[in-house]
Amino acid sequence: MVNYIMRRLLMLVVILFSASLIIFLIMKAAPGDTATVLLGENATKQAIAEVNAKYGLDKPIHIQYIKMITNFFTGELKSIYYKDNVIKIVIQRLPATLELGFFAIILAVLVSVPVGIISAVKRNSIFDYLAMSTALLGISIPVFFTGIILMYIFSVKLGILPASGYGGHIWTGGFKNFILPGVSLSFVLMSSTTRLTRSAMLDVINQDYMRTAKAKGLTKMKIIIVHGLKNAMIPIVTNIGNQVATIFSGAVLTETVFSWPGVGRLAIDAVFRRDEPLVFGAVIMLAGVYVIVNLFVDILYAFIDPQISYE
Amino acid sequence: MEERILKVEDLKVYFPVKKGILKKTVGYIKAVDGISFDLKPGETIGLVGESGCGKTSTGKALVRLNPIHEGKVYYNGQSLTELKDEEFNKLRPDIQMIFQDPFSSLNPRMTVGEIIGEPLKFHRKNEDVTELVIKYMELTGLRKEYLKRYPHEFSGGQRQRIGIARALALEPKLIIADEPVSALDVSIQAQIINLMMKLQKELNLSYIFIAHDLSVVKHISDRIVVMYLGNVMEISPSKKLYSEPFHPYTKSLIASIPVPEPGKKGKREFLQGEIPSPLNSPVGCKFSTRCKYADDLCKEKRPILEIVEGEHQIACHHWRKINNVE
Amino acid sequence: MKNIIKKNYLHIIILTLNVFFLFIFVKKALLNTDTKISYLSFVLFTVLYSIVFRKKMLMEKIREQEQIKSKWDMALKKLKKNKNSMLGLGIITLMIYIVMLAPFLATYNPVEIDWSSISQGPSKAHWFGTDEFGRDLFSRTLYGSRVAMGVGVLAVMINSLIGTILGLTAGYYGGKVDNIIMRIVEIWNSIPFILLAIVLMSTFGTGLINLIIVVSLTGIMGFVRVVRSSVLLVKEMDYVSAARVMAIPDLHIITKHILPNCIGPIIVLSTLRIGDIILTVAGLSFLGLGIQPPTSSWGQMLSSGQQYLSVNVWMSVIPGICILLTVFGFNLFGDGLRDALDSKLID
Amino acid sequence: MDNRQPILEIKDLKTYFYTDDGVVKGCDGVSYKVYEGETLALVGESGSGKSVSAMSILQLIPSPPGKIVEGEILYNGDNLVNYSEKQMEKIRGNDIAVIFQEPMTSLNPVLTAGYQIMEPLRLHQKLSKNKAKERAVELLKLVGIPSPEKRFKEYPYQMSGGMRQRVVIAIALACNPKLLIADEPTTALDVTIQAQIINLVEEMQEKLGMAILMITHDLGVVAETANKVAVMYCGKIVEYGRVDDIFYDSKHPYLQGLKKSMPRLDSEKVEELYVIEGMVPNPLNLPVGCKFADRCEYVMEICRKKEPEAVYFGKEHYARCFLYSDSNESE
Amino acid sequence: GCGGKKETEETSAETTKEKVLKVAIDKDATNLNPVFVTDLTGEMFAANIFDTLVSYKDDVSKPAPGVAEKWEISEDGKTYTFYLRKGVKFHNGTELTAKDVKFTIEAIMDPANAAASKQYLNDVESVQVVDNYTVKFTLKNVYASFMLLLGSPQFGILPSEYIAEVGMEAFDRDPIGTGPFKFQEWIPDDHITLVKNEDYFLGKPNLDQAIFRPIPKAEVASVELKSGGIDLASSLLPQDIMSFQSDSNFEVQQTPGLSFQYVGFSAVQKPYSDVRFRKAIYYATDFDSAIKGIYGSTGERAYSWIPPVVFSNDKEYMKSKALPYDEAKAKALFDELKAEGVLKEGMEIPILSPQDAFRSKIATAMASSLVKYGFKPKVQTLEFGTLLPSTEDGKAGIYLLGWGSVPDPDRWTYALFHTDAGKQNRSKYSNKVVDEALVNGRNTADIAKREVEYVKAMRQAIGTDYIHIPLIFKNINVVHTNKVKNFKPSPQGYIYLYTPENNVDIQ
């Protein structure tokens, strides 16, 4: 197991650097340069040259990239805009993103797994019908629109929740701030997980071992929970793993709408500002989160599905 | 020496077990671990054995659907194992295969006409494909109105006929039939077996007939190869198989088969235990873990096929002792 | 005859409606290039529809005698029975009509600015009200459907093409090829898409074509995975082995045996992806990377309308509903299709 | 001959499936009795309704689309058809247990063998965890699994097919059922393993004195295990009798044909096998009259018009065939 | 300075009824060190945490004493001597001296720091510490806007000793100055908290605390204002400002700003270099209505470059030169050009604009009208990183940009209209009359004489050559709840929490 994780982590490094290289190259292909953005519209040529020299932006591309990597590893990579250590900047914002992401994931799972199960068990009932239609609607609304509507309802009209902003860690009193962005972000995942849970559960219900369980005289509840759920979890967990990318992509929009101090927003600003080192750092972190969550999902399999062992 | 259409010498089919990101091979599943047999023109040889003993692997290796790890295969005296893919492709029409599952062996998106006609388009370019298709359909007892139908519109038995027609259309000399009747109901089995026997006579085909139902194999084959865990245990003319099984495995196999006559049971002594995994099979005789005669020799040294008499061969260190033969 | 009418009443209604539209719009048709193209495409659509309809009737006649149902027939039957997916299909059809007939239904020029009536609510003159430029929201909504559907369909086509080719190659050849393709796709997937889109669009510009290309690069992972795993399933089928034993060339095997048997999941996934892509485009509009003005697009309308929530809710609600409906329609239909074709591979 | 009270009696059972394409009469008026310590075998072609009739007993038919439309299922005189789900739960796995055909899929892949055996013990016999474990290990030993303590903790995928089937049997035997329904328990297994399993089941029957309803399509298995046999075709029992009647004095042309068409290991090579022409009719579109008429050598006009009634050749031997209806009119 | 102080702050706020002002800003600061700030937000923080030698906080037209009590400018205008106040203390208690002033200026000029404001100090020859409270600047040339420069927030005086102690880098994130507010904490992209400096040398601020929250979407800022998440916001959307105007719970304050937006044309690319084309475009779009519709009350239509608050107000003349919306005239000019072959039917006309809600809409309006004359306008809204380089050197035919600067006419004109100005002259405009006037204006200290020169330049470049279409001088609009008192918006858009005249308070 440890061996497996080590190997996966090695892969992770490869993936991260390839991902950052892709972004870096595309950014380099773009017109415009960092110095102009940094110095603003009023900058003179000389000032720009000075900035370029200072950040090594006048060197050939491959040297720039290699320098970026070495600096990253030695912890010396600095954001051009913030003039601060890239790793530090990103890590500062990482909790907000991760907390929001996981809050949304947990919220989605808490809601959708039970709903999905009930839908599967009471197939073709009114509940099923309603739940599935709502789930479909949920993936049909743009995230940012849901966000602003929720804000209008819960902050302006009802005045019960803060509209935007991060009020500190979820466990240190910031919980209220998590509700609106968390809900709007979890919508997509909630919908897909509900639907998936239902179909996974339906699949499982038709399996022979469910019949065996029934033939033992177990109650319906017990059959579903003990025998069904664990098997159904396998596709559900896969789906969540696959959706992590969507969640963090969606988080970029959510963070913008809800003025959330997360990595997504940071990354967008960094792209707009051509803060290459920061983009590099943010992409590595976001991609890293994605890969690590997927690794985590894979490990989770070993617990759910005894057939999988990473020896 | 008689003419042989096929000769298999010490054939081994191994599937590598890979691990890690670098996909290092850490071991082999020895699906077929050195088997030899031969086949005369117009003869049917039956391959029997328990599930996982390597029957299908052998069949597929002969048509290059499985890689051959070691060993030689001669077709009409020509070594197949050395041929390049392109050269082998030229020979392919001669050796055809019929598959077990009549559902997965026909492409559901093609009509019967297309299924039977497809290979003809590549191998018998100059002839009228439709005419040929109809000819083979009729030969296998399919009505020509079925030409435009899709496989799902047929019963299992009919589908198996389509599979046979497709193989025959290439005018093969040798057909490898991998459990062609196992998926069929008893009352349908007979139809297919009869058809295959009829075609063999008419077209002078040679068959390798794979099955795990000993009675079916015995009925259709001239000789029977009994396999166990990738090895041949015994090769016996089918007449002798039931009456004179020499190998302890064959004996127990036959004893295990329930006889459809009430009250005839009780005298059986059947095999204990289960087949070991082909990933780490016994070093010596593969059957040694379940054999009541097994001794240290059996555990250490793998027996080779010996000729008992005529076409009857056996791989057992102690066959003489067991059967009281000089 | 009565039976035919009864069984095909929907098609007959559609065809009659088409002819009716063709008749009443004929005068407007020559107004400008826009109307000319729209009219022509509508004519084409009608003709194609009748051809397909006729073919279907002929097929039905043959099939009726034999009482045989193919897998597709069964899927179709299942699909027809599914009220949800029929609702979805209805919405999609409506959208297709709007796309084709937008110039004839529009009451104003969608880009015509009228500073004297900005940000108004619905009225007799402007059914859906006006936007911040005083442009007619009804007409803009009609025209906006073109961008949404156009980008959606085109992007999905590119998307599925790339995904299918990669998935087929990875699945069929396996081994190293598979490994390399899957790693590349995984790397691609690990970059948060919005970020990638922003970088791409700031590099290559924000035109319509670029937008289509950029969004068609999303979600390739899902496609490749699904196609690949269905190829892996199909590849193990004995009919593929049979084809190989009969020395059928690889390309032929891939196109004749493998691809047609993976087409179900591909169609389902494509349908579902259209919805995703429409949403993605809206998201990009929100970040200022959508369709360039003055072209009317729902995403643009929604994100700018959102800034006018305190003045005129209609400016955001109408495009919002349009996006929702369309995406909902595609999702409903795709969902039904998935059930009908029983593609469990897609989640 | 039999004045004992049967453990299970099925009377005129009709279980139908209401599918999208039409009604499938899974079993259509089936009656049979099972006595203590005896084995009744159900044989017949695939789709003939063997499983449906057996699964109806414990109401394990998927519903919808399946439904018991008519008939009685008397277990010790009580009609199970009228039982509520709660009452059924008490019967299932306790009084009546089932062994399913597919050892590969009828065990839950994510639960250990031990857990799955303990379940009915804890449920019906209310054993404590430790007691249940003891008993489960005992059961594993009973069904002939070597090193049962080790296997107890293993998952199904770690076992071979034969071993899994033994676990399934252990589950079924856990609560000493009065009736064991074995739905093709050996079809998926190799002959050598099949012999072991059949032997095991017989031993168990001797030890525990339970009644067995054995479903199979292998006449060899029938011959070895059954006391009585019911031959099914298209949802109906076409012939019923003691095992000797069925093998040595079969009446129905289907059964006769079936026996002839099987190649036999112990016979000399015959050139051609007997063939029952044609195929089983589509269950959605069954012919009127005798369902076998289309394939029958002796088909008469009446066969295509009327359903044949049971014709008795002894107290417990009957066949549904018009060939015999005249000679037995008097009875 | 960053980290979880939030809790303590909240609880204490409740118990002692602290006065806390919550302010929305559109972007987070990137750096709090005045030397490195490059944007409005950063300058705003610098203005509250630091003090400059002179102050323009209450009156942008003339310097008021800041850290410097008084000053002298030599006859030739090349030597500036500042006399510092005594007892001005940094937030850590050390006193501000001439050494700190010198350190600050040198930090800006140090190429290693690559400060954005370094370019304005090219004319500085030396900074001398005369004594602890006297500092002398020597310039190479006369530099009319030097005082203004020293008053801008980037020139906030740094504590030299403290920085020597902690290092420049740590100081960037956790600065101390002499200003009315002390920096307390910064949770990036979430909030920055300032607390009052009890010992401020100009007086005691009313507010105990100010929390600045970056809210990137203006519509969300309005929602926050309504829901009570913030008390004060600038840069809201015009339509939201309107709705706040009619809401008695809020107060909307406006003041003419120091920022300007315009449409520019390339002077070196056909057909844009043809003045008739530029005029035709001017005629073709209803700029008056568009500006009113798009900017609402957030600005005042501009006819010339130099904002009224600066000087050179030549409004009436320039207004008379602005071209009215006239489709017929536009058509005539376009037809003329088409006939000459300068323009082609169906020609693609790219219009480059930033992504903000205002200019992109003006671009849209222009595009919508150009369609009517048979062109294919292509609006490209780009982020600045791409937009700026693609509008350099006359590369862009039509572009929309803006300008904002200190209140000196030179800074509003030279870099943009002078032939040798470099890439700031995006149109690559070149005109002798204009060049001459700009040079004269720069090298003259007399305000009246300068005014003449700048009027001349503007009349030529805008009133005759129509090289730009001036759109608007943006107002500074600040909306706050009624609870906020004594707040006055500044033309630069800064939010001053304390000035001698306006000591912001909240109830």
Ligand SMILES: Nc1ncnc2c1ncn2[C@@H]1O[C@H](COP(=O)(O)OP(=O)(O)OP(=O)(O)O)[C@@H](O)[C@H]1O
């Ligand atoms: N492609 C493959 N990769 C890895 N192992 C394989 C592969 N094909 C077969 N095997 C293994 O090789 C062994 C022999 O398999 P094979 O299919 O030849 O058996 P068989 O005798 O045909 O059995 P059956 O009666 O079940 O068809 C089995 O253990 C099987 O798991």
Ligand SMILES: Nc1ncnc2c1ncn2[C@@H]1O[C@H](COP(=O)(O)OP(=O)(O)OP(=O)(O)O)[C@@H](O)[C@H]1O
């Ligand atoms: N869930 C179901 N839905 C619809 N039809 C069903 C269902 N289960 C069984 N049937 C139908 O009922 C009939 C009898 O099926 P049954 O399973 O009893 O056959 P069987 O004799 O057990 O066959 P096998 O030997 O294949 O197990 C078949 O025609 C089958 O198609």
Ligand SMILES: [Mg+2]
């Ligand atoms: Mg096989």
Ligand SMILES: [Mg+2]
């Ligand atoms: Mg069955």
